[in-house]
Amino acid sequence: MKRFVIQAAVLVAAMSLIGCKHSEAPVQFHAQGQPATLSEWHVLAADGKRLRLNAGVEPYALNTALFSDYAHKLRTIWMPPGTKATYQADAAFDFPVGTIISKTFYYPRAGDGAVLRVAEQAGETRDGLDLTKVRMIETRLLVRRQTGWVALPYVWNEEQTQATLARAGDTVPLTMHRPDGSAKTSFAYMVPDENQCAGCHATNNTTRELHPIGPKARHLNRDDPWHPGQNQLARMVATNRLQGLPGEGVPHNARFDDPAAPLEARARAYLDVNCGHCHSQVGAADTSGLWLDAGTHDARRLGLCKPPVAAGQGTGDHMFDIVPGRPQDSILVYRMNSLDPGAMMPEVGRSTVHEEGVALVRDWISAWLGSCSSDGTHVALK
Structure with a gap:
């Protein structure tokens, strides 16, 4: 009887896990159109308490990142199952159609309603984001469609449960200071409109085609913050997300804040x-x-x-x-x-x-x- 009860409990637990897994819709790539909300992509999910990454959505980090008013960033890449990015030495990797790159901008919260000016900490995004401790501002998507890359900015609501498409951009007033209360600054955080997104991501002035900026070999060639002891590019190969990585000669940019680097x-x-x-x-x-x-x-x-x-x-x-x-x-x-x-x-x-x-x-x-x-x-x- 005891053995039966244990087996039944195991079965119930297994069915519960299966049910939870099926309750999370898989990532939804939209081949056209401009979905009004970030949740329609099913890349990230937020309930006001935690921001989580969906299955198959992989975070990545850069050696030196673009400065954005001291905002912290959670960067992710999702590619359709069975596809891989192709290594390029100098340009952004060649990602397959269906790729969704996301970048969520956020700040650690201060107790007075302001945000903190502090450096990102190791493990800060290891299990998504604890929304009781951070304030999310926006999530930008860069989507690889058949006709090329498309940039879509989404702005988070105050409850941190939904982000809405802001084609015309947005302005978010913020007050920021250091943990000790010094260096207090009030400023308007600017969410770029579609044209401003293109202004940076159209990296070739002749073709004016949009391309990713961060996912390049020299930026990604570093340790993987979420898997200590592993090189980020080597892990992409090991997990069948990257092809063509050479055995040597991969370019590498320094960390701008590394005192040991020249x-x-x-x-x-x-x-x-x-x-x-x-x-x-x-x-x-x-x-x-x-x-x-x-x-x-x-x-x-x-x-x-x-x-x-x-x-x-x-x-x-x-x-x-x-x-x-x-x-x-x-x-x-x-x-x-x-x-x-x-x-x-x-x-x-x-x-x-x-x-x-x-x-x-x-x-x-x-x-x-x-x-x-x-x-x-x-x-x-x-």
């Missing part, structure tokens, strides 16, 4: 992910002549003693993009440190200054040697 590697990684998708040989800012992507090594193209293409308030009355040893005279630092819409860089995606990023680029320029002559010639030290 200063130049950290600064170049920061400029690459924050600026390089526009400031490249083929990007939207190609005519500026200032190329900040990882593949550019010509010092002149990086801004050394290079005068701006167009003068104006964006220069701050400075003469050159980079003046060696003099960050205070360099246009690059001036624009990174500005909140003036006519001068700030990047032009969209931030309403605050990334103090740590500016300090890093200042240090990098301070280490350059030589000077600039009045005609823009670099004068090396003798």
Whole structure:
């Protein structure tokens, strides 16, 4: 009798698990249209207490991430079962039709209704997000359809139970400070509209096709935060989500905040992910002549003693993009440190200054040697 009761209990538990599994609808790829709510995709599920990832939705992390007003980000990729992304050394991986990439922007909560300016912690997103401790702002989807990539921004409600499509963008007023209450800042967090999404993700100024920015070898080549001891790219291969990964020579960007990494590697990684998708040989800012992507090594193209293409308030009355040893005279630092819409860089995606990023680029320029002559010639030290 006892044995029967135990077997029955096991059966009930098994049936309960099966029922729970079936109650969660699988990820739904929409080949066309613009679903009004994020829940229609079944990539993420939120009930006001926890944000969870659906089956097959895999989180990923970058070495150095794009700055977005100190927001934390939970990034995920879902690909149709049986499909794989194809490795590319320099460009974003070639993802199959049906791929859904998500990026959820959130902040740790402060006790006074504000949000906290703190660095992301290890394990912060290991089991989704504890919504009693964080405030979600938006989730952006990048969807690979037959005709190409489509960007869709969704804004979360106050209850953190649903996110609604915001094609025209949105503005979310926030107050942010450090845990000790210092560095208090009130600002308007800007959710980009569809055109602004395209402004960054159209990484080729000729074709104007949208592409992912983060899922590139140099950004993904790192330890996997959710599976300690495993390389993120190697694990993608092991789980049949990536093909073509070479055995060696995979590019790698530094972490901008890693004090053990060389200063130049950290600064170049920061400029690459924050600026390089526009400031490249083929990007939207190609005519500026200032190329900040990882593949550019010509010092002149990086801004050394290079005068701006167009003068104006964006220069701050400075003469050159980079003046060696003099960050205070360099246009690059001036624009990174500005909140003036006519001068700030990047032009969209931030309403605050990334103090740590500016300090890093200042240090990098301070280490350059030589000077600039009045005609823009670099004068090396003798």
